[in-house]
Amino acid sequence: MLRLQNAGRGHLLFLRRRHRHIRTFVNARIKWVRDPYLDTAVEREKNLKPLLSLKDLILSHPSQTLPISSVSPLKPHLQIPTTARTFFLKYPLIFKIFLPPHKPNSLPHVKLTPRLLSLHQDEILILDAPRYRKDVAERLVRLLMIARAGKLPLYLIDMFKYDLGLPHDYLSTLLLEFPDYFSLCNMGFRDSSGSVVLGLELVSWRDDLAVSVVEKRAKENGETGTRTKFSMNLPRGFDLEKKVVEWLDEWHKLPYISPYENAFHLIPNSDQAEKWAVAVIHELLSLLVSKKTERENVFRLGDFLGFGRPRLKRALVHFPGIFYVSNKIKTQTVVLREEYRKSMLVGMHPLMLMRNKYISLMNLVLRRGKPRIRVLQHRKGSTSSSSTRGKKKDDQNRYTISDNDID
Structure with missing residues (x-):
């Protein structure tokens, strides 16, 4: 049996007495500003997950080969974005398509390259x-x-x-x-x-x-008590309204409640409850090797834990200095800002170092039999000759969200 947690009970009783007055988020609109560096961090891993799944699937067979026809039905499960054959052909230094020898009329098979x-x-x-x-x-x-x-x-x-x-x-x-x-x-x-x-x-x-990671950092910095602060890293060009800045200052002064404590007694729409929800999402992302995950994963876990999606949406929207939501690779990815410097992880986990090697191999193509770096169609820094198109692109890079937009 999981024993009851005694640690923190006195602290939670203090919170019940101290925070009878419930504050609510100011009536302001928080703009979303595109972060090209964090978008790059997300886009860099495009197709990596299905590629690694295919690698494990091929290696799980005794011959370490598979007929391409057997992979096609698994396309939705493996999240392959194209047909299986097209996907294999896209990465010639990873997959090799061949016809099994001594087997007339056999179907094309795929195997892994020595690299x-x-x-x-x-x-x-x-x-x-x-x-x-x-x-x-x-x-x-x-x-x-x-x-x-x-x-x-x-x-x-x-x-x-x-x-x-x-x-x-x-x-x-x-x-x-x-x-x-x-x-x-x-x-x-x-x-x-x-x-x-x-x-x-x-x-x-x-x-x-x-x-939690936040508590460890506070201890390393010599902070004491419950006034533990989250690291805020707003991107360049991100200006908050004065009343939002004032609200954030007061919000930071609220006691920090560990994500490992049960604080469901707090009023769900209170600022203290929101700070605890932020702590839970922050710790969840800190546990992941890439410090990011699909937003839907956060919501589905939150549904099971009893948070409710509107509550988690508010936590993500109200604190753009803590979390960034990228719209790249046809999904929404929540990124923990403090773990990145531009597009690179600050402390690279050993598995992420390994995954970067896979990504490097994915970005190589064969030119006259020799490996060359894949040339991207849309290069960073490209500009449009039309000022109207440029303005449209800028408009796509930022929009505003208020609490009324969160359902």
Whole structure:
């Protein structure tokens, strides 16, 4: 059984007495300003996730080859943006299409190139390292501790599997390797098909891990008490209205509540509750190897935890200095600003270093049999000869959002 959390009870009782007066967000419009650097960070990983899924699928077969026809039905599941054949042809230094020898009338097959296999071996060395496995297990423990019951359904964990850097066989490996951390459980409800929903449960609460990134940084900076502040990094050209700046100053003075505490007793539309919601999203992004994830992932986790989408939308909209929402690669991606300097991660996780090597190989094409860097069609800094078109582009780079736009 997951033991009850005693730490923080006195603090929460203090909050109930101290914050009887509920403040609300000022009636102002917060503009969204496009951040080209963070958009680049998101766009850089375009097609990486389906490519790695295809790599693992091919390697899972004894022959380490697959008929292309068998991949096509998996296109939606693997999130392949084009036909399987077109996708394979786009990356000639990763995939090789061939006809199996000594098999007349055989269908085209695909296999991995020696360059890709070499990178895969390097990745295996990282994933099998004890230090990495402990790191990923502890980050998964923290994710479970954010949930009030200390457990999450497997479908939600699988949703963050790529962002957490979990091994593809994490259920059969981490459960055996860390039996004092995790156990498989019945979530107590059924899915739409009537099947029992399984989940991962925390065996015991870990006080040593229930410390947020914000709290660690505050301790390193010598800050004491509950007046812990979030790092705010507004992009160039981003001007907040004076009343918004004043509201933010007061908001920062509110006590910081750890995402590992249960603060659902707070009035949902209060500023204190919003600060806790920001803390939860901030810690979630901090647990991920790339410090970003699709906005829908945040919402689906929030739905399960009981936050509600309007509440999380407000948290993302009201604090553009903490979070950035990119519209690149046909989705919306939430990025933790403080973890990036321009388009690069500040502290590169070992798995992200490995993924960057895959990206470098993806950006190579063959020219007269020799690898060359892929030339992008839309280069950075290109301008339009029409001032009207330029203005239209600028208009697309910024818009405003008010609380009335959040449903």
